[in-house]
Amino acid sequence: MAEVNLDKIFASFILSLEDVVDVSELTQIEKEYLGKGSVLSEERAKLASLSNDDKKKYGALLKDFADKVSKKLESFKVDFEKSYFTEKEKSENPDISLDWFSKKGTRKHILTNVMEEVVDIFASLGYTVAHGPEAETSWHNFDALNTPDWHPARYESDTLYLDKDLKNLLRTQTSTVQVRHMQDNKPPVYIVAPGRVYRSDQLDATHSPVFHQIEGLAVDDGITFSDLKGTLEYFVKEFFGKNVQTKFIPHFFPFTEPSAEVLVSWKDGEWLEILGCGMVDPNVFQNVEYPSTTQGFAFGVGVERLAMLRYGIDHIKNFYENDLRFLEQF
Numbered sequence: 198m199a200e201v202n203l204d205k206i207f208a209s210f211i212l213s214l215e216d217v218v219d220v221s222e223l224t225q226i227e228k229e230y231l232g233k234g235s236v237l238s239e240e241r242a243k244l245a246s247l248s249n250d251d252k253k254k255y256g257a258l259l260k261d262f263a264d265k266v267s268k269k270l271e272s273f274k275v276d277f278e279k280s281y282f283t284e285k286e287k288s289e290n291p292d293i294s295l296d297w298f299s300k301k302g303t304r305k306h307i308l309t310n311v312m313e314e315v316v317d318i319f320a321s322l323g324y325t326v327a328h329g330p331e332a333e334t335s336w337h338n339f340d341a342l343n344t345p346d347w348h349p350a351r352y353e354s355d356t357l358y359l360d361k362d363l364k365n366l367l368r369t370q371t372s373t374v375q376v377r378h379m380q381d382n383k384p385p386v387y388i389v390a391p392g393r394v395y396r397s398d399q400l401d402a403t404h405s406p407v408f409h410q411i412e413g414l415a416v417d418d419g420i421t422f423s424d425l426k427g428t429l430e431y432f433v434k435e436f437f438g439k440n441v442q443t444k445f446i447p448h449f450f451p452f453t454e455p456s457a458e459v460l461v462s463w464k465d466g467e468w469l470e471i472l473g474c475g476m477v478d479p480n481v482f483q484n485v486e487y488p489s490t491t492q493g494f495a496f497g498v499g500v501e502r503l504a505m506l507r508y509g510i511d512h513i514k515n516f517y518e519n520d521l522r523f524l525e526q527f
């Protein structure tokens with residue numbers, strides 16, 4: 198019988214696995230322990246010269262050894278690849294939301310903060326958050342919102358269309374989320390929809406081709422204009438302070454009837470417009486297949502405008518330039 202200690206060889210094989218840092222090394226190890234020139238192959242070559250009995254016994258031992266090595270290589274490879282990819286994924290996709298605030302110098306953007314604050318105010322009244330796509334159909338952005346074909350907002354000079362037949366566009370208002378939400382949900386509805394909107398505007402002190410809005414929608418039995426007033430007055434006081442007064446003046450929006458603009462009392466007795474609102478037009482309810490008796494109100498507020506007023510920011514471009522001297526003030 199041969200004298201190699203197969204257990205010892207197996208132990209050294211296991212040890213060599215501990216140093217593996219790359220799967221490709223496993224081919225080398227396999228060769229070393231099972232391939233040509235390995236102790237195993239040398240021992241197998243010796244089998245021919247053994248007695249029949251020894252041949253059988255030793256042959257079985259060698260086969261056992263080879264099986265054990267192959268099996269171990271196989272399972273090691275599976276485990277190794279699993280942990281290799283989990284580690285790789287962890288290092289390449291760190292969860293940046295973890296530990297967000299403790300990292301020196303990191304903070305949320307002022308527009309994110311303002312949006313979250315507005316959403317929180319409405320959340321305290323029972324509203325939930327809804328979202329919709331930024332690339333929209335003209336139907337959701339205009340038709341469903343009762344906007345007539347001739348309405349100037351539809352002009353290519355105002356709206357960024359995504360195709361020649363003007364069927365798809367970048368949404369010009371978050372009011373689209375009203376429509377999508379009502380199509381998918383029955384009343385009662387109490388939602389706010391924060392998000393980005395797009396218009397074919399030149400950048401100036403108060404306009405940007407991309408900006409942010411928060412849409413609100415409340416639909417429930419017996420909702421009236423008083424509910425709208427009370428809700429928005431509450432919002433204004435929570436956001437700007439208890440001493441700020443509100444004034445509702447008549448306005449026109451295709452999707453509400455009656456419609457109003459809300460103004461807030463500012464320094465030097467000035468009144469500044471901050472949002473549009475109104476009772477949802479019955480045509481909108483009809484377009485989303487709500488019963489004709491449905492009542493509700495809606496409003497839309499510009500996030501940049503809120504932030505500019507509250508913090509006295511004089512140019513909208515400040516929000517987008519990523520100048521730390523600006524961003525770090527908030």
Ligand code: DAH
Nearest residue numbers: 370453473474475495496497
């Ligand atoms: N979508 C309007 C805009 O972008 C804002 C608005 C006005 C939304 C009145 C409303 C509303 O829901 O009722 O100017």
